[in-house]
Amino acid sequence: MNDMRIVERDVETNDVKIAAKDVQVHYGDTHAIKDVSVDIEDKTVTAFIGPSGCGKSTFLRCINRMNDTIDVCRVTGDIRIDDQDIYDPKVDPVQLRAKVGMVFQKPNPFPKSIYDNVAYGPRIHGLAKNKSDLDDIVERSLRRGAIWEEVKDRLHAPGTGLSGGQQQRLCIARAVATEPEVLLMDEPCSALDPIATAQVEELIDELRENYSVVIVTHSMQQAARVSQKTAFFHLGNLVEYGETGQIFTNPTDPRTESYITGRIG
Amino acid sequence: MSLSWLILVVLAIAAMGYVMGRARALKSAGGDSRALHSLPVYYGTNVAMWAIVPAFAVLLVWLLAQPIFVNSRVLASLSDITVADGSSMGLVMSDVRRVADGLDVAVQQGAMTVDAARTLTTEDTDIRELLGGVGVALGSSVSPDVLRGAQTYRQLTGIGSVVMTALVLIIALGGAAFAYARSDADFRARNVVEKGILVLLVSAASIAVLTTIGILFALLFNTIEFFRLYPAADFFFGTKWAPSFSGRGGASDLGVLPLLWGTFYISFIALLVAVPVGLFSAIYLSEYASPRVRSIAKPLIEILAGIPTIVYGLFALLTVGPILVSMFGKDTLGWMSGGTAVMTAGLVMGIMLIPFVSSLSDDIINAVPQAMRDGSYGLGATQSETIRQVILPAALPGIVGAILLAASRAIGETMIVVLGAGAAARLSLNPFEAMTTITAKIVSQLTGDADFASPEALVAFALGMTLFVLTLGLNIFALYIVRKYREQYD
Numbered sequence: 147m148n149d150m151r152i153v154e155r156d157v158e159t160n161d162v163k164i165a166a167k168d169v170q171v172h173y174g175d176t177h178a179i180k181d182v183s184v185d186i187e188d189k190t191v192t193a194f195i196g197p198s199g200c201g202k203s204t205f206l207r208c209i210n211r212m213n214d215t216i217d218v219c220r221v222t223g224d225i226r227i228d229d230q231d232i233y234d235p236k237v238d239p240v241q242l243r244a245k246v247g248m249v250f251q252k253p254n255p256f257p258k259s260i261y262d263n264v265a266y267g268p269r270i271h272g273l274a275k276n277k278s279d280l281d282d283i284v285e286r287s288l289r290r291g292a293i294w295e296e297v298k299d300r301l302h303a304p305g306t307g308l309s310g311g312q313q314q315r316l317c318i319a320r321a322v323a324t325e326p327e328v329l330l331m332d333e334p335c336s337a338l339d340p341i342a343t344a345q346v347e348e349l350i351d352e353l354r355e356n357y358s359v360v361i362v363t364h365s366m367q368q369a370a371r372v373s374q375k376t377a378f379f380h381l382g383n384l385v386e387y388g389e390t391g392q393i394f395t396n397p398t399d400p401r402t403e404s405y406i407t408g409r410i411g
Numbered sequence: 412m413s414l415s416w417l418i419l420v421v422l423a424i425a426a427m428g429y430v431m432g433r434a435r436a437l438k439s440a441g442g443d444s445r446a447l448h449s450l451p452v453y454y455g456t457n458v459a460m461w462a463i464v465p466a467f468a469v470l471l472v473w474l475l476a477q478p479i480f481v482n483s484r485v486l487a488s489l490s491d492i493t494v495a496d497g498s499s500m501g502l503v504m505s506d507v508r509r510v511a512d513g514l515d516v517a518v519q520q521g522a523m524t525v526d527a528a529r530t531l532t533t534e535d536t537d538i539r540e541l542l543g544g545v546g547v548a549l550g551s552s553v554s555p556d557v558l559r560g561a562q563t564y565r566q567l568t569g570i571g572s573v574v575m576t577a578l579v580l581i582i583a584l585g586g587a588a589f590a591y592a593r594s595d596a597d598f599r600a601r602n603v604v605e606k607g608i609l610v611l612l613v614s615a616a617s618i619a620v621l622t623t624i625g626i627l628f629a630l631l632f633n634t635i636e637f638f639r640l641y642p643a644a645d646f647f648f649g650t651k652w653a654p655s656f657s658g659r660g661g662a663s664d665l666g667v668l669p670l671l672w673g674t675f676y677i678s679f680i681a682l683l684v685a686v687p688v689g690l691f692s693a694i695y696l697s698e699y700a701s702p703r704v705r706s707i708a709k710p711l712i713e714i715l716a717g718i719p720t721i722v723y724g725l726f727a728l729l730t731v732g733p734i735l736v737s738m739f740g741k742d743t744l745g746w747m748s749g750g751t752a753v754m755t756a757g758l759v760m761g762i763m764l765i766p767f768v769s770s771l772s773d774d775i776i777n778a779v780p781q782a783m784r785d786g787s788y789g790l791g792a793t794q795s796e797t798i799r800q801v802i803l804p805a806a807l808p809g810i811v812g813a814i815l816l817a818a819s820r821a822i823g824e825t826m827i828v829v830l831g832a833g834a835a836a837r838l839s840l841n842p843f844e845a846m847t848t849i850t851a852k853i854v855s856q857l858t859g860d861a862d863f864a865s866p867e868a869l870v871a872f873a874l875g876m877t878l879f880v881l882t883l884g885l886n887i888f889a890l891y892i893v894r895k896y897r898e899q900y901d
């Protein structure tokens with residue numbers, strides 16, 4: 147990783163947005179997340195890195211309770227967003243997910259038109275006052291998802307007819323359309339070319355001004371480029387968490403060092 | 412040699428060919444199966460295939476062609492005789508066949524020798540009595556012509572079966588020998604067997620297709636025959652259904668509209684019951700129910716599909732009808748005069764269709780990928796919003812298919828209608844009146860003493876054809892819908 151550009155980072159600390167404590171996740175008998183505690187800051191991009199199958203997606207899905215939809219999945223421990231326990235029975239997971247948006251590892255556009263895909267969230271949550279308002283939201287979201295130029299002439303074509311990378315950007319646009327406070331992105335650039343990747347990274351940087359972004363990535367360069375904080379997972383454990391610059395230049399754990407230098411993974 | 416023996420012998424030749432072909436191929440490779448082009452089994456199978464397939468093909472064709480050929484020859488030999496009034500050449504031929512069969516039985520039981528059967532004449536033997544003695548009863552005494560025909564018939568059939576047996580055996584042996592001779596290391600037995608399998612599959616498919624075409628043609632010819640006797644316009648646009656069996660010809664009104672109306676009305680009510688109930692229960696089972704509830708409820712619903720329709724008919728007649736009468740009958744609202752009514756049959760048919768709709772829709776809803784649900788939940792949608800806006804649209808083509816399938820079942824359903832809807836053909840809007848459907852009338856036109864030359868019986872084929880066209884139209888419509896949405900979403 148010699149070519150890594152570690153950019154100047156603002157080291158001022160922000161408020162804690164998501165506080166996870168002693169989180170355990172079981173899929174039936176599989177212990178997928180072991181004792182993970184992490185404080186994710188507001189107005190910050192946090193990168194989750196780690197070898198395949200280490201539980202990055204699983205932990206990400208805990209933050210907006212998407213694991214509720216998996217029958218065999220059990221989550222214990224304490225996760226707070228804005229100091230509110232999200233697994234409290236009083237919390238409505240539907241409300242929570244409107245606040246905590248997610249871009250999935252595999253693109254999953256709805257079998258609807260591109261327009262309707264993006265307008266889905268705003269419609270459900272009543273974010274648009276009228277049709278032209280909704281048009282504006284859709285256009286803005288598609289622009290932020292770096293796909294507007296490609297689809298502006300076929301907004302009413304099916305979203306499933308796009309290429310894999312276009313679908314992924316459509317899903318990003320769909321997620322930002324609901325204006326979430328936290329955006330969880332599971333490998334959002336895995337199917338994107340360098341140009342689209344750069345655009346999405348730009349978007350992430352832009353989102354950071356108002357939101358907290360968590361991004362799972364297998365690209366060290368990407369983690370180094372976009373994130374201020376990095377968490378390294380290994381076999382369900384959170385091995386190391388800290389300033390991105392510090393993790394990449396001066397990791398404390400030998401496992402982190404071997405992973406980022408490419409010796410395990 | 413009888414047919415079953417012939418088949419067994421051919422199979423034995425094939426089995427022997429299998430073993431020998433396999434051995435020869437192995438030997439040609441010096442016992443090392445790796446030096447063969449194909450696995451040893453393929454060489455054996457190839458020889459067996461060559462023994463069986465051509466032989467059986469010839470056998471089949473021969474069995475189909477021989478009676479036609481023999482019939483025409485016997486007919487030609489009888490062409491000089493005059494046919495009595497009220498009889499026909501067809502009846503004479505069936506007499507000939509009965510006598511020939513009777514002689515076969517007599518020879519088999521030892522009541523006469525083979526030679527005697529060949530030389531028998533009507534002058535010195537009472538054939539009727541003779542055949543009566545061996546258990547073959549004839550309607551009238553046998554005329555000399557018929558006996559002569561029967562003897563020709565037996566003679567030709569006898570020659571035919573000898574030639575056939577010889578030919579089939581020669582072909583089986585020849586085929587086996589041909590394939591055996593080719594079984595050496597370089598022969599691509601595997602590819603030939605692959606082709607053989609292809610032929611097998613293609614012929615299975617063509618049997619299905621050809622049968623459909625055959626049924627269609629049978630319907631078509633009889634329908635055309637019917638329209639020759641009864642004006643098509645009266646059939647299609649007649650509003651009165653009143654067949655008469657006693658006064659043959661002219662007196663019948665055979666308008667299809669009341670039956671068509673009954674069919675649609677009852678099916679409509681059935682779908683009105685089955686579609687919402689079936690669809691909602693499918694949604695509950697696939698999206699809301701816990702695995703435990705699902706594992707109990709799904710089989711329970713599917714039991715409904717296993718109940719024979721005659722039981723539903725009884726249920727309509729004995730339970731639903733009386734209940735409806737007590738609710739809407741003379742004593743209360745006065746809408747309903749008897750237990751059999753469109754409503755009765757429609758409700759019960761709807762219950763019958765619930766499992767079709769629910770089980771198919773359930774499978775289709777389950778086939779919608781989980782990622783789609785995740786996407787919707789991830790945007791903060793509730794469960795019912797997700798179902799309405801994502802899952803149902805994605806599953807729509809399949810659900811429409813399920814509903815149309817249920818509709819064709821409803822249109823074709825007979826027993827429930829016969830027992831639940833009554834027998835009166837009527838054009839009325841009141842769902843509490845008795846009406847009847849196309850299927851029920853096909854049954855009633857053909858049961859009892861039907862004369863298949865009269866329009867009253869032939870109308871059944873025209874009705875059948877109408878049903879066929881209706882369901883075909885439904886299916887095409889279903890395909891159209893499915894394709895339309897496919898284009899949009901795939």
Ligand SMILES: Nc1ncnc2c1ncn2[C@@H]1O[C@H](COP(=O)(O)OP(=O)(O)OP(=O)(O)O)[C@@H](O)[C@H]1O
Binds near residue numbers: 176178198202218
């Ligand atoms: N739905 C599930 N049912 C059972 N086990 C699961 C399920 N999803 C994930 N797991 C298991 O949990 C562990 C962590 O999986 P997870 O998807 O979180 O990995 P990941 O870090 O995201 O990997 P990748 O980088 O390949 O996406 C794996 O061992 C996996 O087998």
Ligand SMILES: [Mg+2]
Binds near residue numbers: 202203204251332
């Ligand atoms: Mg993952």
